[in-house]
Amino acid sequence: QxxxxxxxxxxVQAGGSLRLxxxxxxxxxxxxxxxxxxxxxxxxxxxxxAITWSGVMTYYxxxxxGRFTISRDNAKNMVNLQMNSLKPEDTAVYYCAARYIxxxxxxxxxxxxxxxxxxxxxxxxx
Numbered sequence: 001q002x003x004x005x006x007x008x009x010x011x012v013q014a015g016g017s018l019r020l021x022x023x024x025x026x027x028x029x030x031x032x033x034x035x036x037x038x039x040x041x042x043x044x045x046x047x048x049x050a051i052t053w054s055g056v057m058t059y060y061x062x063x064x065x066g067r068f069t070i071s072r073d074n075a076k077n078m079v080n081l082q083m084n085s086l087k088p089e090d091t092a093v094y095y096c097a098a099r100y101i102x103x104x105x106x107x108x109x110x111x112x113x114x115x116x117x118x119x120x121x122x123x124x125x126x
Contacts, residue, residue, distance in 0.1 A: 009120030022096030038092035
């Protein structure tokens with residue numbers, strides 16, 4: 001497994017931008033697809049974005065498509081989430097997650113991910 005640490009959360013006004021980062025430890029980062037999920041108070045953790053181990057393919061939830069961009073740098077063991085045009089409904093704790101490339105499940109399935117970060121709070125004010 002890899003250990004994940006998120007950073008970059010904070011308070012921003014509606015329409016603003018934030019960039020979340022996730023640092024992964026371990027030498028096997030390139031064998032993991034990476035995802036971002038979020039959880040708002042009283043709601044289930046939901047899929048936001050995913051990127052394959054190579055970085056070639058990306059996937060997004062409809063709610064963030066066109067506003068959020070996921071990227072990764074395997075040389076630095078980092079995955080990022082650029083969030084633009086933020087809305088109050090984007091307020092949540094954001095989690096980075098790693099999914100072993102030979103594991104089961106789909107990119108949108110939180111049960112398919114093997115490792116999780118501790119989360120970083122994003123608050124968007126109206």
